[in-house]
Amino acid sequence: MSISNVSIDGKRLLGDLYRLREFGTYKTGVHRPTFSPVDMDSRRWLAERMREAGLEPEIDGIGNVIGRGAGEGPRVLLGSHTETQPHAGWLDGALGVMYGLEVARTLGRGVDVVSWADEEGHYVSFLGSRSHVGDLSEADIDAARNRYDATPLRDALAQAGLAGRGRAAFEPGRYVGYLEAHIEQGDELDTTGRKIGVVTSIVGIWQYRVVIAGVQNHAGTTRMAIRKDAGVAAVKLLSAIERRFPDVAAPRSVWTAGRIALTPGAPSIVPGGAEILFQFRDADPEVLQRLETTLEELVAEANQGPCTAVLENISRSIPKTMDPGFQAALDRAAERYAPGLHQRMPSGAGHDAQQLARVMPAAMLFVPSIGGISHHYTEDTADDDIVLGCQVLAAAVAEILAG
Amino acid sequence: MSISNVSIDGKRLLGDLYRLREFGTYKTGVHRPTFSPVDMDSRRWLAERMREAGLEPEIDGIGNVIGRGAGEGPRVLLGSHTETQPHAGWLDGALGVMYGLEVARTLGRGVDVVSWADEEGHYVSFLGSRSHVGDLSEADIDAARNRYDATPLRDALAQAGLAGRGRAAFEPGRYVGYLEAHIEQGDELDTTGRKIGVVTSIVGIWQYRVVIAGVQNHAGTTRMAIRKDAGVAAVKLLSAIERRFPDVAAPRSVWTAGRIALTPGAPSIVPGGAEILFQFRDADPEVLQRLETTLEELVAEANQGPCTAVLENISRSIPKTMDPGFQAALDRAAERYAPGLHQRMPSGAGHDAQQLARVMPAAMLFVPSIGGISHHYTEDTADDDIVLGCQVLAAAVAEILAG
Numbered sequence: 079m080s081i082s083n084v085s086i087d088g089k090r091l092l093g094d095l096y097r098l099r100e101f102g103t104y105k106t107g108v109h110r111p112t113f114s115p116v117d118m119d120s121r122r123w124l125a126e127r128m129r130e131a132g133l134e135p136e137i138d139g140i141g142n143v144i145g146r147g148a149g150e151g152p153r154v155l156l157g158s159h160t161e162t163q164p165h166a167g168w169l170d171g172a173l174g175v176m177y178g179l180e181v182a183r184t185l186g187r188g189v190d191v192v193s194w195a196d197e198e199g200h201y202v203s204f205l206g207s208r209s210h211v212g213d214l215s216e217a218d219i220d221a222a223r224n225r226y227d228a229t230p231l232r233d234a235l236a237q238a239g240l241a242g243r244g245r246a247a248f249e250p251g252r253y254v255g256y257l258e259a260h261i262e263q264g265d266e267l268d269t270t271g272r273k274i275g276v277v278t279s280i281v282g283i284w285q286y287r288v289v290i291a292g293v294q295n296h297a298g299t300t301r302m303a304i305r306k307d308a309g310v311a312a313v314k315l316l317s318a319i320e321r322r323f324p325d326v327a328a329p330r331s332v333w334t335a336g337r338i339a340l341t342p343g344a345p346s347i348v349p350g351g352a353e354i355l356f357q358f359r360d361a362d363p364e365v366l367q368r369l370e371t372t373l374e375e376l377v378a379e380a381n382q383g384p385c386t387a388v389l390e391n392i393s394r395s396i397p398k399t400m401d402p403g404f405q406a407a408l409d410r411a412a413e414r415y416a417p418g419l420h421q422r423m424p425s426g427a428g429h430d431a432q433q434l435a436r437v438m439p440a441a442m443l444f445v446p447s448i449g450g451i452s453h454h455y456t457e458d459t460a461d462d463d464i465v466l467g468c469q470v471l472a473a474a475v476a477e478i479l480a481g
Numbered sequence: 482m483s484i485s486n487v488s489i490d491g492k493r494l495l496g497d498l499y500r501l502r503e504f505g506t507y508k509t510g511v512h513r514p515t516f517s518p519v520d521m522d523s524r525r526w527l528a529e530r531m532r533e534a535g536l537e538p539e540i541d542g543i544g545n546v547i548g549r550g551a552g553e554g555p556r557v558l559l560g561s562h563t564e565t566q567p568h569a570g571w572l573d574g575a576l577g578v579m580y581g582l583e584v585a586r587t588l589g590r591g592v593d594v595v596s597w598a599d600e601e602g603h604y605v606s607f608l609g610s611r612s613h614v615g616d617l618s619e620a621d622i623d624a625a626r627n628r629y630d631a632t633p634l635r636d637a638l639a640q641a642g643l644a645g646r647g648r649a650a651f652e653p654g655r656y657v658g659y660l661e662a663h664i665e666q667g668d669e670l671d672t673t674g675r676k677i678g679v680v681t682s683i684v685g686i687w688q689y690r691v692v693i694a695g696v697q698n699h700a701g702t703t704r705m706a707i708r709k710d711a712g713v714a715a716v717k718l719l720s721a722i723e724r725r726f727p728d729v730a731a732p733r734s735v736w737t738a739g740r741i742a743l744t745p746g747a748p749s750i751v752p753g754g755a756e757i758l759f760q761f762r763d764a765d766p767e768v769l770q771r772l773e774t775t776l777e778e779l780v781a782e783a784n785q786g787p788c789t790a791v792l793e794n795i796s797r798s799i800p801k802t803m804d805p806g807f808q809a810a811l812d813r814a815a816e817r818y819a820p821g822l823h824q825r826m827p828s829g830a831g832h833d834a835q836q837l838a839r840v841m842p843a844a845m846l847f848v849p850s851i852g853g854i855s856h857h858y859t860e861d862t863a864d865d866d867i868v869l870g871c872q873v874l875a876a877a878v879a880e881i882l883a884g
Contacts, residue, residue: 096604109736264702281701284749296855297737298684298762299667300828301774302730309738317720320713327705335712343740345688345758347856355748418757426701452699453750 080326084184084476088465091180098160099168107455108168108223111226112161112196112205115139120160122238124175124193131183133191138213139243141195142206145179149187152479155256155438157192158182158430158472161200164226167261167457171197171430171444173464174259185451188479190253190481194430201231202223208431209245236316250438252442254437254478258431259471261459266423273463274420274470276405280432281330281359281424282366282397288315288377292385294342294350305348309340311385312352317326317360318376319356326372328365330424333358359395361424361442398432404441404478409431411473418465427452443471485715487587487879493869494583496877497530498867500880501513501563501579502571511515511571514629515564515599515608516544516637523563527578527596534586542638542646543617548582552590555882558659558841559584559874560595561833565601567629567765568822569862574600574833575846576867577662582630584875591882593656597833603627604634612648617873618822651840657881658804658842661834662874664862668853669826676866677815677823678847679808683835684733684762684827685769685800691718691780697745712743716790721779722759729775731768733827736761764800764827801835806862807881808842814876815846819869830855848872 100310101120102110110117121143125135128145135145143160147153158174171193177360178191192441195206202220207212222231235263262268262368268291292308304392316335323333341351357370405422423444433438448458504523505513524546525674528538533779538548548564550556561577562858574596581594596610604625624635638644665671672677695711708725719738738762744754761772776792783790808825814822826847834843848870850863 097551150870249561262702264704265707266491266704283749284699284837293855295738295853296666296830297663297760298686298735298831299855300728300735300829301667301669301733302851306667307737310719312741313716313719313723313738316713316716324705330704332703332705334710334749334751335716336700336743336750336752337746338715338741340713340739340741341745343742345739345760346737347739348687348737355699357748417668418506426703428701429701450698450703451704454697 084472086180086184086472088467090209091465091468092461093177094176094179095172095459098172101103104165105455107166107457108162109165110162111164112198112200113238117161117442118238121193123184124160124400127179128191133182136246139240139245140206140209140245141238141240142210145191147182147187147189148322152254152481153188153190153252154475155190155192155253156479158258159197159206160193160197161196163342163453165455166453167455169261169457169459171260173261177341177468179473180468181475184472185476189475197430199202201234203428204310204430204433207430210248211433211437212247215435246323246381253438255404255441256431256434257404257441257443257471257475258429259443259445259467261447261457262431262453263427263447263452265447267444267446268448268450271404272306272419273416273422273446275423276412277400277425277442277444278405278422279361279424280398280429281361281426281439282363282395283357283359283428284286284366284370285392286373286392287390288354288356289388289390290352290385291455292350297346297348298328298346307348308352308385309349310384311380311387312338314383315380315387316354316474317394318379319373322372322376323369328360328362331358331360331365331369332426333369349473359426365399395428395432398435400441401439404406404439407477408443409443410468411470411477414473415469445469450453487875489583489587489871489875491639492870494579494871495864497579497582501575503787507568508858510569510860511565512565512568513565514599515603516641517720520564521641524592527563529593536585538642541641541649541651542611542677543639545613545649546596546645547649548594550585550590550592554591555657555884556591556655557878557881558593558595558656559772559799561663561876562598562600562609563596564601566601566856568858570858572664572860572862574663576664580662580871580874583871584668584878585718585848587875589727592878600833603629604637606831607833607836610651610833613651614820614836614840615835621622658807658839658844659834659845660807660846660874660878661832661833662846662848662870664850664855664860665847665854666830666849666850667694668824670847670849671853675822675824676819676849676869678826679811679815679823680803680828680845680847681808681825682764682803682827683801683832684761684829687769687773687797687829688760688795689776690793690795691757691759691790692793693755693790695753698751699805700749700751703751708863709787710751711755711788712752714783714786714790715741715757717786718779718783718790719746719757722781722799724775725775725779726772729771731763731765734761734763734768734772735829736772736830766800770813798831798835802825803844805843807842811844811846811873811879814873814880817876818873846870
């Protein structure tokens, strides 16, 4: 197949994205939680669109929608996810799934398309892609509950009509690799006016809980000298993190204390307990290790004070480097359709591609997010940028399949 | 009346306190929220005990239980409050009310006894004593709701059978003054082994809300350099307070951030908002003013950063000096019954006495709190210390009435 012959149908692509947005419209965005009735409706609609595109669709036992093309020869898997965060944007993962469908229609062969279930973690982050690569046991499914309303995942699967269906497992040798498109979710492309980001790696995310124990007491009768104020201890620890982390972090490292909760949290009571949810991200395992060591040192220093502080690791995901050959193909396609308006960049967010990268070469392409807004109903990307991104992906896939 | 003839009945006093504890027993403490059925039962029981003691009881339209003695001559008002904090201790204000009853029985004349409604602020802090001194309008009552379940105060009063009753107002000239006994709630008496605290003043409490606004964003894709993290801004402000306040505070000043809440409070989202509940207390108005000025400066400094911080004052209570003559009478009585085992001290907690001090001379007496524990079901005071405290109060009142 000659790359010069590849030309997607931008109007058709946008039409499908507009139609998908109607499943769970919320203001200018979408509210489509995993396995909700509207999410299942959208999966059945997607399966039907796959069939119209000449793919054989399957909704498997974990909710993944996979459309398989017939024929022989090299083959890639394209996709992302279609459920959304609560009251979130219309593009996010939906963009990558509809790109996959449009590329499959454009190229006519060599492309399977997938919508992975629950990347956003209403039940389990990367639920569908983890299932596909063999990293989700039946016991994991038994244990999982909805993070917002505690519905057991098993009940949700039964309600969605998926109980008893088999889960489609990765077939070694079927694919040359996996490519995923997504909105950037940051403001770098939007700020620089560039149109395409070629992802170099997906960062590792290391998450922690810090539990601080002091002594709850009356805020009027307890002298400062004898207080064991867990809130003050939390503030001192977080303040030390803000001072020390810049010295050991890499230029792209990010760290966040997303939650600070004091117990009991009343105006006239010295807090007896504090809980901090803390995380950091970087693409370099050595940097992640250095940040963890620093965090451990600072928590140890916190234990020199009147309160006790305990650091619990919640998770450590490993950074995933994207396939160099795929990156080069994406670079070339981007240079053809958006000359000088593309760049390489790491992904600070997690994506299904990091799961697929465990079993095959994987790569990602970003399009601009207006204002860098993500996970909010005002999230958006210009129609021209949406069409351009798909054209670049199609050209890169054509080159990859041409070998 | 000769002071030497005053001798309370410790067994009778303890019997009444044990009986009162049965209204809402919770573990070793009591759960008796204002205007709950069990609280109203306890008020009716108290009124009956007052009648047996020769006092004419009234439960007024705001729930105050007032027992008035007959006869002429000088008269004092003794009391405190009988409702409790949630799942709190059996003594707290109940001690001062039952002391009042026991002193009335012991002296036989010259004593009115009161249990003020809702000192603990289930609806409005100092509800009953504020009503009595004329600082509670009908509009205040209309506006008040239960802080835990949002029940309108009007509904609670109707449910308690108090709708339509008049509120008993302070009668100028009726009393020589007001005396209130209470557990210390701190650990100073317990630590030093002293038995009686004579309160010099009740501290002023100045309360604030700090609202910080940043920009909510993705914790992976938003670079550190462009973040407007409201949680980081809150930590920096609180850290600055911990550094600066010791330089401007007095030795007895206390300050507390009882609540820190981040919005939305999720692990992977840069907090877009933060709210801090902050308060400080001191007995000296100049110190309070200095602390407020410092707080204002630090909030102004916080506004130099990427987020905006707004300081709202919630309340400013004025420190109340206790009557010097009453303090001296309490000193003398304490020296007689607990020689060398008494001291003067400020009250770091608020009490109904600070409301009564607005209209007449007022004073307070503290007994030890074991381990300084307060507002918890394990709160306790040794029986001997309970009896001793009442004996000292009775002797002081006898001296005051003797003029």
